[in-house]
Amino acid sequence: MLRLPPFALHQPTTVAEAIAHLAAHAPDVRVISGGTDLLPNIKLAQTRIQHLVSVKFLEELHGVTRTATHLRIGAATALQDLADDEDVRETLPALAFAASRIGSPQIRKMGTLGGNISLDTRCRYINQTELWREALGGCLKSHGTECHVVPGGQGCVASLSADTVPPLIAYGAIAEMVSDKGIRRAPVQDLFQQDGTWHVRIAREELLLAVEIPLPEPTTRVVYRKWAVRQSIDFPLVSVAVRLDGADGVLTGGSIVVSALGPRPRVLPLNAMAGRKIDEELAQALGQLVYDRARPLPNIPYDAEYRRERMVIEVRRAVRVLAGLPERPLAQQA
């Protein structure tokens, strides 16, 4: 039985009230939205705080709105609502798909986009009880000085495990934060740092309000692929978003965003490949590109070398989907 330690819960009804609470208690404070990641982390004493500020009653953080140039998704929009939203499914299908593959039905009804972006890093040495971690002598993220993933490592390499982050980066999403200092906007890609103890650089004083995604050109298409052992509940063990820009089967640009590596996603621009045909040869080439440039670590379950090979397979399949080819050509021949 895992119990929560005592803390104060603030339930503001206005954003102004919320940022006043955050400013008053930072850094000993967290924003709680669905709580599906934060509460287990508090129960396991991975996160220690005395104040929570709930966004449940902040109306303006909920829902999807469309402007002439952007889709704006409130940070407290539930993941299932995001997955079901007609506008998101039509305009940003890879994001809707990623949201639909998070956790379980219950977790998608509770968990939110802002919470998924803020999801803490995961590692087989940190997502354990405090007793387990103490028996190991701690690690860089938990009252210790030794990394058990990278022997001798000086920085925490726990894994970014948020399914929505790769498609958000591929679509060029902008995050909007507010604090008592005012509004700050930053590309979602720039929020992430190579430090597993604090990988999302949203300050404790800041409240994530919304994410704005530019409406993609018809020539831009994104596919997100997640590999996990079970079809439900699991975090990704391999996570890739492939964005290909181009008309008439010829590539003009794009990117591959690989996650479930370390604390920061690997973003590989494809500008140097412009002019190539979008075909099986490109699928093979991009598979090789991620094999050479992105390396899974033994930080989350399943053999890292297997996950590296699997990453290549998922990238190839994403490119085949975008090229209009069968996803698994070998299975078709059999």
Place this chain on the structure above:
Amino acid sequence: MPDTASPSPVAVAPVLITLQLNGEPTSVAVPPHWTLLELLRYGLGLTGTKQGCDKGDCGTCTVRIDGEPQLACLTLALEVRDRHVETVEGLGVGGEPHPLQEAFARVGAAQCGFCTPGMLMSASAYVDNLTLQDDPVVRREDIAAALAGNLCRCTGYTKILQAVEEVAQVVLDRQREIEESTAEEP
């Protein structure tokens, strides 16, 4: 930024909230760090909702909040202020078991029974949302998707899917009968 919380305790006086619990208005004082699961089991004595992994993996603590299956172990009690909470205790009406409970017993969908309350709450939401207009056919994969957040270590799921399928079929058949009987009227 590693956590460096000060050890000084915060004031955690219980807060009085009201909610609709299985259709009854309920007022209860609860500390801010209590989950809905703790409130149900230890504050109100409703032990039908089970405590399993306590971290959102297993689904046995599933209750319905405003009709939607959610996890009581990861819901702070104060956050259900003014909302409708349904637990397995509220599933039957007037001392009679819910059709899902009857079907679970009839086909043998419960073995150790620890997952059953959560399964029933997810299944009841699925059954309540069935409409002929949305989809006139009962499919096992839809039932499996609706129950994908509830783990069972005994049954292998087959009997659970069968029990829910039988009830879903009855629900749609009844809707079809009503539709046909109203269509026949001059």
